[in-house]
Amino acid sequence: MATLGKYTDNDHICYPCKAFEREIRVYRPYFHFCYIPVFPIGPKQFEVRCTNCGDRTPSENLIRKYERRAKTPFYLYSAIILSVAITAYWFYWNNNNQKHRAEFVGNPAVDDVYIIKEDADIGKNYYFLRIAGVRGDTVIAFHSNLQYNYFVTSLSGDDYFVKADTTIYLRKQLKDMLERGEIYMVKRGYGDGGGFNRIR
C-alpha cells in the first residue's frame, strides 16, 4: 500500500457534530518489487476522519474532491525511471564497447587484450589474447593459460598469459573474428585489476 496524499478538509460539514475539519488520507495498493512500488493493483482507497468527533463517514463529494487531488507522487515512478536509466546506460556502454572494439581491432597495438568467445560443445568457451607484437600484416599474441566456460572480464587469480606459446594472426583474421562476434571485448589502457600483466 502506498500513501498518495494526506489532507485537511474544511469545506464539508460533519453531520454528527457540525464541525468543518476532516482528515483525509488517500491510499492505493501497489505491486512492490524490492520495496519499490512498481504499478497499482487496485483503486484508490480513502480514509476520512472528523478531527472533532472522530466520525469516519465519508461523503461522496469529499471523496470526489480528493480523488482528483491525489495524484500519483513522483517517487512511485521510481522503478520505471530506474529501469529506463539502466537500459539507457547499457545501450550506451554496449555502443561504446562496439565502437572501441572495431577501432582497436582495426588498429591493433601491443598489450591490447582481447576477450574471445567461441562456440564449445556445450555453451561457450572464453579465453584471453594479449597482443605481443605487430609486424606489418601479422599480429602475434599470447593466449591465457586457462579457458573459461562462463563469461569473464578478467583473468582468474591463477591464470596468466603463456609467454612460450604465441599464435600468429593476420589482421584480416582478427577482423573476421570480430565480425563473427568472437572478439567479445577489447581492453586497452587497463590497469593491474584484470590480471592482464601476468605473463609467464
Ligand SMILES: [Zn+2]
Ligand atoms: Zn464530527
